Amino acid sequence: MLKTLIIGASGYTGAELAKILTKHPNFELCGLYVSANSLDKDKPISEIYPQLKHLVDLSLQALPDDLHSLAKTADCVFLATAHEVSHQLAPIFLANQCKVFDLSGAYRVDQAEFYTKYYGFAHQYPDLLAKAVYGLAEWNEAQIKQSDLIAVAGCYPTVSQLCLKPLIINDLLDEEQLPVINAVSGVSGAGRKASLTSSFCEVSLNPYGVFNHRHQPEIATHLGREIIFTPHLGNFKRGILATITAKLKADVTVEQVQSAFVQAYQDKPLVRLYEQGFPSIKAVEFTPYCDIAFAVQDQHIIIVGAEDNLLKGAAAQAVQCANIRYGFDPVLGLI
Ligand SMILES: NC(=O)C1=CN([C@@H]2O[C@H](COP(=O)(O)OP(=O)(O)OC[C@H]3O[C@@H](n4cnc5c(N)ncnc54)[C@H](OP(=O)(O)O)[C@@H]3O)[C@@H](O)[C@H]2O)C=CC1
Ligand SMILES: CC(=O)N[C@@H](CCC(=O)OP(=O)(O)O)C(=O)O
Numbered sequence: 001m002l003k004t005l006i007i008g009a010s011g012y013t014g015a016e017l018a019k020i021l022t023k024h025p026n027f028e029l030c031g032l033y034v035s036a037n038s039l040d041k042d043k044p045i046s047e048i049y050p051q052l053k054h055l056v057d058l059s060l061q062a063l064p065d066d067l068h069s070l071a072k073t074a075d076c077v078f079l080a081t082a083h084e085v086s087h088q089l090a091p092i093f094l095a096n097q098c099k100v101f102d103l104s105g106a107y108r109v110d111q112a113e114f115y116t117k118y119y120g121f122a123h124q125y126p127d128l129l130a131k132a133v134y135g136l137a138e139w140n141e142a143q144i145k146q147s148d149l150i151a152v153a154g155c156y157p158t159v160s161q162l163c164l165k166p167l168i169i170n171d172l173l174d175e176e177q178l179p180v181i182n183a184v185s186g187v188s189g190a191g192r193k194a195s196l197t198s199s200f201c202e203v204s205l206n207p208y209g210v211f212n213h214r215h216q217p218e219i220a221t222h223l224g225r226e227i228i229f230t231p232h233l234g235n236f237k238r239g240i241l242a243t244i245t246a247k248l249k250a251d252v253t254v255e256q257v258q259s260a261f262v263q264a265y266q267d268k269p270l271v272r273l274y275e276q277g278f279p280s281i282k283a284v285e286f287t288p289y290c291d292i293a294f295a296v297q298d299q300h301i302i303i304v305g306a307e308d309n310l311l312k313g314a315a316a317q318a319v320q321c322a323n324i325r326y327g328f329d330p331v332l333g334l335i
Pocket of ligand 2 (some may be wrong): 103104105153154155156185186187188189190191231233
């Protein structure tokens with residue numbers, strides 16, 4: 001059993017991790033941590049999430065001052081913390097031979113200036129940025145197996161890239177027209193802490209981050225292709241639905257498109273391709289899947305993808321990456 005810690009365990013993705021890892025046959029959950037001054041320290045996690053009662057009753061502990069000693073007790077740590085917090089924690093755990101699965105954006109893009117521009121802090125660890133592997137599980141298995149620092153892909157970037165990668169690697173898209181990604185996320189995407197924009201009476205359906213959301217460069221960097229990305233906040237709790245419009249090269253057939261998706265995902269059980277109909281939030285919420293369907297008319301293609309932002313978009317994909325890293329079946333403990 002691998003001794004495992006979760007930091008940020010009282011948050012939405014941290015609680016999902018706690019649930020998955022408790023049931024996982026190969027990870028032993030040894031500690032759930034929150035910040036040193038957290039209002040939730042010393043509470044059983046099931047006091048905050050009653051659905052975890054009798055499933056996970058470990059208490060949330062305040063992160064100690066001596067992080068090096070904590071790191072030495074574990075084989076791996078899942079960082080379900082804000083970007084700036086993960087940025088500081090990852091090097092400490094890595095220095096103590098503890099593998100790091102980071103759910104934040106702190107190590108996803110190997111360009112220090114990207115962090116100043118989009119995250120508002122100066123990245124201090126360019127050596128680790130260079131070593132980190134991007135945790136888009138279906139596409140980066142070989143690299144994930146080799147790395148001790150996995151930067152789990154973001155929620156919108158996961159569904160967007162799973163929809164576009166098969167078309168790009170098979171060179172089916174017209175390069176003159178940028179793929180346009182319109183995606184709607186449930187409010188849990190913003191995390192558990194209170195804020196006006198995510199409060200019940202404020203949320204309806206609106207775009208945000210237009211032309212400047214940090215996931216636009218994350219997606220473009222890892223696709224190797226510019227895209228237009230507009231996120232929207234919807235009035236539901238969890239799930240992301242992405243509708244992507246792109247242009248195919250002249251003479252590309254529906255059969256070629258179909259074959260590209262089948263080839264990419266036929267042995268990837270967490271991506272479900274539809275033969276008819278389109279994905280919905282309802283089909284994927286509380287599941288580790290990303291569902292994908294497409295339609296073609298002339299040179300136009302519309303691809304629709306859906307996932308649970310807290311699972312395939314975060315915690316489930318983090319465990320999928322950990323399974324890959326340790327040589328287990330990628331879906332172990334997930335389905
Ligand atoms: N929500 C989502 O859909 C997705 C989130 N992510 C990423 O995952 C990470 C976690 O997100 P989410 O679960 O939504 O966040 P939440 O805001 O729900 O939870 C954050 C957690 O971190 C803890 N925390 C805050 N400050 C510190 C600190 N200094 N040291 C240790 N723990 C701390 C909080 O507890 P306390 O404040 O009480 O200490 C809480 O447990 C973020 O980086 C986010 O970008 C990625 C993909 C999807
Ligand atoms: C609805 C909402 O606010 N969503 C968040 C994205 C989720 C998240 O936490 O971002 P990462 O996937 O990069 O970690 C946002 O737009 O900032």
